[in-house]
Every structure is written in C-alpha cells, then in structure tokens.
Amino acid sequence: MPEILSFSRNICTVVEQIGDDSMTSSCRLQDTLMDAYVEISVKIPDLEISGIKGRLERSVIGEKIDVEDAFKKIMGTRVGPGIRKIIRGFIGNSATEKQLAYMVEECCSGLILSFTKDHLKQIPKDPKKAKHAFENMVKANPRLYKSCAALSPGSPLVDNIEFD
Amino acid sequence: MEGGDFEMITFTRNKVVSVWRKDDDTLGVHGILEDDIYSLEIDVSLSLSQLEILSIAGKWNRAENSECRRAIPFLQEAVGFKMGEGFTQRVQKLIGRKSCRHLADMLLECCYRARDTARVIRWEAEKERRPDLSLDEVVSEQGDPSSGPIKDFQISSRKPLKRGAGDLPLSKKAMISGEMIIDLHVHTSPASPCSSASVGETIEEAKRIGLDGICLTDHNYVWTAAEVERLREKHDFLILRGNEITTDQGDVLVFGVEKEIEGIIELKELRQEVLKAGGFMILAHPFRGFLTFGVGQLGLTVEKAMERPLFEFVDAVEIMNSKVTEKENRFAAEVAEGLNLQVTGGSDAHAVSGVGIYATRFSDRIDNEIDLIRALKKGNYIPVAFREGMKKRS
Numbered sequence: 001m002p003e004i005l006s007f008s009r010n011i012c013t014v015v016e017q018i019g020d021d022s023m024t025s026s027c028r029l030q031d032t033l034m035d036a037y038v039e040i041s042v043k044i045p046d047l048e049i050s051g052i053k054g055r056l057e058r059s060v061i062g063e064k065i066d067v068e069d070a071f072k073k074i075m076g077t078r079v080g081p082g083i084r085k086i087i088r089g090f091i092g093n094s095a096t097e098k099q100l101a102y103m104v105e106e107c108c109s110g111l112i113l114s115f116t117k118d119h120l121k122q123i124p125k126d127p128k129k130a131k132h133a134f135e136n137m138v139k140a141n142p143r144l145y146k147s148c149a150a151l152s153p154g155s156p157l158v159d160n161i162e163f164d
Numbered sequence: 165m166e167g168g169d170f171e172m173i174t175f176t177r178n179k180v181v182s183v184w185r186k187d188d189d190t191l192g193v194h195g196i197l198e199d200d201i202y203s204l205e206i207d208v209s210l211s212l213s214q215l216e217i218l219s220i221a222g223k224w225n226r227a228e229n230s231e232c233r234r235a236i237p238f239l240q241e242a243v244g245f246k247m248g249e250g251f252t253q254r255v256q257k258l259i260g261r262k263s264c265r266h267l268a269d270m271l272l273e274c275c276y277r278a279r280d281t282a283r284v285i286r287w288e289a290e291k292e293r294r295p296d297l298s299l300d301e302v303v304s305e306q307g308d309p310s311s312g313p314i315k316d317f318q319i320s321s322r323k324p325l326k327r328g329a330g331d332l333p334l335s336k337k338a339m340i341s342g343e344m345i346i347d348l349h350v351h352t353s354p355a356s357p358c359s360s361a362s363v364g365e366t367i368e369e370a371k372r373i374g375l376d377g378i379c380l381t382d383h384n385y386v387w388t389a390a391e392v393e394r395l396r397e398k399h400d401f402l403i404l405r406g407n408e409i410t411t412d413q414g415d416v417l418v419f420g421v422e423k424e425i426e427g428i429i430e431l432k433e434l435r436q437e438v439l440k441a442g443g444f445m446i447l448a449h450p451f452r453g454f455l456t457f458g459v460g461q462l463g464l465t466v467e468k469a470m471e472r473p474l475f476e477f478v479d480a481v482e483i484m485n486s487k488v489t490e491k492e493n494r495f496a497a498e499v500a501e502g503l504n505l506q507v508t509g510g511s512d513a514h515a516v517s518g519v520g521i522y523a524t525r526f527s528d529r530i531d532n533e534i535d536l537i538r539a540l541k542k543g544n545y546i547p548v549a550f551r552e553g554m555k556k557r558s
C-alpha cells in the first residue's frame with residue numbers, strides 16, 4: 001500500500017547581517033494548513049527588535065488577522081533569555097496568532113544560534129583541546145551543567161567539573 | 165544589483181516534518197532538522213485515536229560536540245506520553261534537560277503535526293456525513309493547530325492575590341536577629357513548574373544553612389498570606405512574598421503589590437502599579453546571556469547598557485544571581501553603579517542546593533513584608549555570596 005503523506009510542513013529560517021549594527025531573521029512556514037512569512041530586524045548589540053513584519057499567504061483557518069497589529073507589542077523588546085514567554089504573552093491567542101508567534105520564536109532562535117555558531121567556531125578541532133574548551137565553557141556558565149546529556153555527569157566533557 | 169550589494173547569510177535552519185498513516189490507528193512522523201550547527205532526524209509513531217507516542221527513534225548526522233549522541237537513548241522516556249494538558253511541559257522538562265533541547269523541540273514539532281494530521285483525517289472522515297463541515301471548523305473547535313507550549317503557558321497556575329500580610333506575625337529568629345540575611349529570589353515546586361524543590365524542602369535548607377529568611381518569588385503564582393503564615397508557623401522561619409513578573413523588558417521582582425498581574429505586562433505599566441501600591445521593584449538578572457555566549461560577546465558596553473530606558477522604571481538591580489555567569493553579574497554591578505541604583509542579591513534557586521547561593525544582607529531588622537519594603541526603600545543593604553561565606557566560616 002502506498003504511504004502517501006497526509007500532512008507535511010516546511011519551515012525555513014534565515015539570518016542575515018545587514019551592515020555592522022543590524023541583522024534580520026526571517027521565517028517562512030508552509031504546510032498543509034497554512035503559508036506565512038515573518039521577518040524581524042534587530043539592532044546589535046542590544047538585540048532590540050527594531051522592525052517586524054509578516055504576511056499570511058494562505059490559511060484554512062478563516063479568521064481575519066491584522067498581522068502588523070498582532071506584532072505591535074513585540075517592537076522594542078530584546079531577543080534574549082525569556083523572549084519566548086514575552087512573544088507568547090504579547091501576540092494574540094487565536095490559532096493563527098499562535099502560529100505567527102511560533103514563527104517569531106523561530107526568527108529569534110535563528111539569531112541566537114547564529115551567535116552560538118560564531119562561538120562554537122572557536123572550539124579547536126583536536127578532541128583533547130575541544131574537551132578542554134567545553135569544560136571551560138561549562139565552568140564559566142554553570143547553567144550549562146546538566147542542561148543536556150552531553151553536559152551531564154557521566155559525559156567526558158564534564159568529567160573534571162564539580163558543582164555544589 | 166552588484167554582487168557586493170548582497171548580504172551574507174549568517175545562519176540557516178530548515179525543518180521538515182512529514183506525516184503519513186501507517187495503519188488505521190497509527191501515524192508515522194518523520195522530522196528533519198538541518199542547520200549550520202545541527203543535523204538530526206526523528207521518527208515517531210503515534211496512535212491516531214489517543215495521540216499517544218508509541219515509538220521514537222532519533223539520530224544525529226552532525227552535532228555540536230562528540231557527546232551529543234548520549235542524548236538519543238533518553239528519547240525512549242517519552243514513549244507512552246499522550247498529547248494533552250501538560251504534554252509539552254513534560255517533554256521539555258524530561259527530554260529537553262535529560263536528552264537535548266533540540267531533540268525535544270523536534271519531537272514536539274513531530275507530535276504537533278501528528279495532531280494536525282489527526283484533525284485533517286477526522287475532517288475527511290466526517291465530511292461524508294456532514295458535507296457542510298469545513299476544515300476551519302475542525303481546526304478551530306479544537307483550538308490551536310500546533311503550538312502546545314502556548315496552551316500550557318496559558319493554563320499555568322494562577323491564584324487570586326490575597327495580600328495584606330504586612331502585619332504577619334514575627335518570626336522568632338527574626339526577632340532576635342539585628343542584621344538579617346534574606347534570599348530575595350527563590351522558586352519552589354509546583355508553584356514554579358521549572359523548580360524541582362518543594363517549598364518545605366526549600367525552607368528547611370534555608371534554615372539549615374543559616375539564612376534569616378527567604379522570599380518566595382514564584383513565576384505567575386502568588387502565595388496567599390494564609391499559606392505563608394501556615395508555613396511560617398510550621399517551620400518557625402521568616403517567609404516573605406514577592407513575585408517575579410515578566411515584562412516586555414525582562415523579569416522584575418516585585419514586592420508589596422496587591423493587584424494581580426496577569427500575563428506579560430509592559431514595564432511602564434507595572435511601574436505605575438507598583439508606585440500606586442507603594443511597592444518596590446528589582447530588575448532581575450538584567451544581563452542574563454545565552455547558554456554559550458554572553459552579552460559581552462555582542463559588543464555591549466557598560467555605557468551603552470546604561471542608556472537602556474528600563475533602568476528608569478526600577479528601584480534596584482539584582483547584581484548577584486546564581487543563574488548567570490560571574491561576568492554577567494559583574495556587568496550588572498557596573499551598570500547599577502554607573503546609574504547609582506540600589507543593588508541586591510538573590511539565588512534564583514530552582515533546586516534545594518541553590519538556596520542561599522546569593523542573598524541580601526540588611527542592616528535593618530525585617531519581621532514582615534512591611535519591614536521588607538521599608539528596608540528596601542531605605543537602602544541599607546548589600547548583596548552577599550552567602551553559601552561561599554558559609555564555607556569560609558566553617
């Protein structure tokens with residue numbers, strides 16, 4: 001029996017550096033039920049959201065959403081820890097608005113991961129040196145300890161680390 | 165357009181989720197996450213009728229480090245989970261922390277899409293019987309088609325504020341103590357779902373290590389005066405109440421506000437409420453960075469940070485918080501000093517072992533919540549690394 005798809009989703013998030021002091025992050029979501037685009041602009045170094053726009057191309061949910069209006073309160077907030085809660089709190093609660101909020105979150109995650117990538121690039125390729133680099137990273141930021149399987153007791157990356 | 169006019173893409177992430185029907189009551193879901201750092205795949209089977217996870221298989225194609233592979237076996241702990249109230253939180257807490265948050269996010273994405281599929285299948289089945297039934301109706305009547313975390317967030321526990329605890333009885337210990345050390349920032353379970361410590365365990369630990377009091381600052385949860393009074397009597401210990409409120413500009417510890425604050429509030433609006441109530445506001449962990457990099461790496465300077473308008477709307481800044489790095493605490497201290505703002509310390513404990521890592525030493529005696537606010541406004545206090553000092557003393 002052919003296993004034909006009943007549902008499919010594609011989400012693409014792209015982060016771009018625009019000049020020295022600003023970046024944009026855009027998210028395109030296309031699935032069986034909807035098609036939407038969201039883009040945020042942030043100022044560096046505060047990562048303050050200086051622009052946000054979006055459009056709903058297609059949705060099976062018939063509700064009328066003023067996308068710009070839904071995003072209004074997000075302007076001026078900073079992308080950082082806790083931003084997810086702020087986005088969910090400020091963008092409305094309808095099914096479509098929740099999807100738009102999810103896309104803004106994806107934009108924010110992309111931005112954060114783009115900086116994470118820069119940081120990870122500095123880790124040496126040599127396994128011993130890499131282990132040392134991860135150890136130092138965890139020592140500098142205890143929140144990383146036990147934050148995932150790779151950085152929990154039993155993992156060689158945190159062998160030499162003890163926290164109270 | 166000239167070639168040089170194009171901007172470089174600095175990061176890309178693609179997520180693909182496909183759902184198909186394996187048999188009458190089983191959905192197969194294949195999820196792929198591919199970005200500059202990670203490449204992973206997940207296969208999940210869910211029952212169509214119950215939306216219960218029947219099996220999970222995951223694999224890394226590329227990862228951040230050589231030990232990320234350790235995360236895969238922990239995925240099995242979500243087998244048997246049913247989608248419904250608390251599902252997202254369980255996955256995030258169990259898989260996100262024990263395994264990997266990227267795997268957890270992708271697992272959730274796969275499960276939400278299975279739920280969407282279940283709705284589409286139901287609509288297809290019912291439209292033969294009810295030709296007028298629109299897909300919109302099916303999706304809408306069951307709420308959000310995808311975002312479980314939001315639902316969980318909205319149903320978070322919220323109790324009506326019954327303040328008026330300013331005249332709570334004295335704690336015996338507080339009565340005999342002149343200088344007092346109080347942990348102003350403590351989370352307990354289940355009031356704060358992110359905490360693993362019960363309030364009883366937290367209080368006993370605070371007593372054991374020699375703190376003079378703690379302030380319960382659970383997220384979106386307000387302890388009633390009666391509850392706190394019972395705890396005070398039971399443990400014979402000074403327990404005060406505050407609230408950690410999420411604003412558009414970050415988290416703020418608020419003391420002495422009678423009104424219930426719902427959802428996310430704008431900092432300016434919160435300031436008005438606090439002023440009206442005669443309360444006090446402390447900006448919590450203002451420069452908490454990201455897991456692998458800090459605000460300093462983005463090029464933020466103390467001078468630039470001092471320009472942030474949010475500092476105009478708070479009374480003090482938390483410069484000792486155990487959930488941020490020493491660098492971030494130091495940065496907060498420099499900014500607060502530059503702005504001549506009062507400074508405090510609080511553990512932000514989410515586990516018993518975290519209580520009292522940092523605290524605030526008050527010169528004034530504090531026996532109740534009125535004393536606390538009076539003392540906070542007076543400014544005779546300093547943040548202290550309490551546990552570290554305790555070790556040195558012993």
